[in-house]
Amino acid sequence: MIRIPSYDLSAHNTFGMKVKCALYIEYSSLDELKALLAEDLPQPVLHIGGGSNLLFRGDFPGTVLHSTIGGISFTGDDDVIVEAGAGVVFDDLVAETCRRGLWGLENLSLIPGEVGASAVQNIGAYGVEAGDVIDQVFCVEAATGEEVVFSAADCAYGYRDSRFKHEKGRYIVLKVTFRLTQKYAPVLGYGNIKAALEGRDLEALAPSDVRDAIIRIRREKLPDPAETGSAGSFFKNPVIPREHFERIVASVPDGKVPHFDLPDGLVKVPAAWMIDTCGFRGAVKGGAKVYEKQPLVIVNDSGSASPDDVIALESDIIAAVRARFGVELHPEVEHV
Ligand SMILES: Cc1cc2nc3c(=O)[nH]c(=O)nc-3n(C[C@H](O)[C@H](O)[C@H](O)COP(=O)(O)OP(=O)(O)OC[C@H]3O[C@@H](n4cnc5c(N)ncnc54)[C@H](O)[C@@H]3O)c2cc1C
Known part of the structure; x- marks a missing residue:
């Protein structure tokens, strides 16, 4: 177990915010975690993974916990249950x-972070969400130290949403099982996956071919956290009623608005398009910048952006989108 007071979290948040916590603890087993939960730790307690969806607004006054529970194991032949510890790097899995x-996780290639958070966040990309393939989530209840197992249905997964987000801090994820398959099951209908696989015999693809294509696509438009600080997509894509969408279409000179039709007369409009249309691509506030290749991402371009720089840029974007489209953007990135 690692236990360090007054700890610099710069290396534990991909935004690269230079903030500290009162106490940082890294544990590597269920027993260590249970012992920790029985202690009188500095409050509040925040459990992090790779810190790739967090924006620290300043120093954190309490305890930051991090799991290094590792291990990946496989059970079954055609349909395979894959078990991974919460501290496994998701992309390694x-x-x-x-x-x-094995088919099932390939579209989620290159998403930063760890397995524990993937089950909290219901991470998603290119038409697949973690919740589609999660079998069970093994947790400990922080207040009681009791072990609890949730089926995927118990987790109430939705778009970047789960029960864990609504019961913040109540459960700590120990390990996750995923239901994958050897049977040919690619999901190629989203984004430009098919274009990236042009010339390939789609019937003869292996999961690693799709993974390679996704990695190529992502590298072209998303910042590499090892080089440029960010927390990925900063805002959720708004979902609006069709009448509201039609008013936006009527307000745009060429009448072209990218969108995805959803059930119940709802329409999802890419926040990136709204941010771009409001002229924010490349906009700068202090050390923070709207990423030129993908305006949904705010980057710590200078490496020295402060939380206030990021929050000021966020507020400007929200206000501009509200004024131009009457739409309220909500951050996907968790503000701590
Ligand atoms: C460049 C970039 C690209 C990205 N692309 C995508 C994308 O395509 N799709 C997508 O969905 N996300 C994307 N993200 C966001 C991010 O990678 C995911 O949200 C990821 O799941 C966060 O994992 P993490 O381990 O870093 O969690 P953290 O950011 O550390 O934590 C996220 C949340 O999970 C909780 N948590 C973490 N570990 C545990 C645990 N063991 N038990 C209980 N709670 C826990 C934390 O308290 C917090 O609420 C991207 C981020 C970056 C930087």
Whole structure:
């Protein structure tokens, strides 16, 4: 177990905010976690993974916990249950399952962060969400130290949403099982996956082919956290009633608004398009900047952006989108 007071969290948040916590603890087993939960730790307590969806607004006055519970195991032949510890780097899991020819996680390639958070966040990309393939989530209830197992249905997964987000801090994820398959099951209908696979025999694809294509697409438009600080998509894509969408279409000179039709007369409009249309691509506030290749992302371009720089840029974007489209953008990135 690692336990460090007054700890610099710069390396534990991909935004690269230079903030500290009162106490940082890294544990590597269920027993260590249970012992910690029985202690009188500095409050509040925040459990982090790779810190790739967090914006620290300043120093954190309490305890930051981090799991290094690792291990990936496989059970079954055609349909395979894959178990991974909360501290496993999510993309290492994807790489390993693709290497073994298992379908299910390949579209989630290169998403930063760890397995524990993938089940909290219901991470998603290119038409697949973690909740589609999660079998069970093994947790400990922080207040009681009791072990609890949730089925995917118990987790109430929705767009970047789960029960864990609504019961923040109540459960700590220990490990997650995923239901994957050897049977050919690619999901190619989203974004430009098919274009990236042009010339390939789609019937003869392996999961690693799709993974490679996704990695190529993502590298072209998303910042690499190792080089440029960010927390990925800063805002959620808004979902609005069709009448509201039609009013936006009528207000745009060429009448072209990218969108996805949803059930119940709802329409999802890419926040990136709204931000771009409001002229924010490349906009700068202090050390923070709207990423030129993908305006949904705010980057710590200078490496020295402060939380206030990011929040000021966020507020300007929200106000501009509200004024121009009558739409309220909500951050996907969790503000701590
Ligand atoms: C460049 C970039 C691209 C990205 N692309 C995508 C994308 O395509 N799709 C997508 O969905 N997301 C994307 N993200 C966001 C991010 O990668 C995900 O939200 C990821 O799941 C966060 O994982 P993490 O381990 O870093 O969690 P953190 O950011 O550390 O934590 C996220 C949340 O999970 C909680 N948590 C973490 N570990 C545990 C645990 N063991 N038990 C209980 N709660 C826990 C934290 O308290 C927090 O509420 C991107 C981020 C970046 C920087």
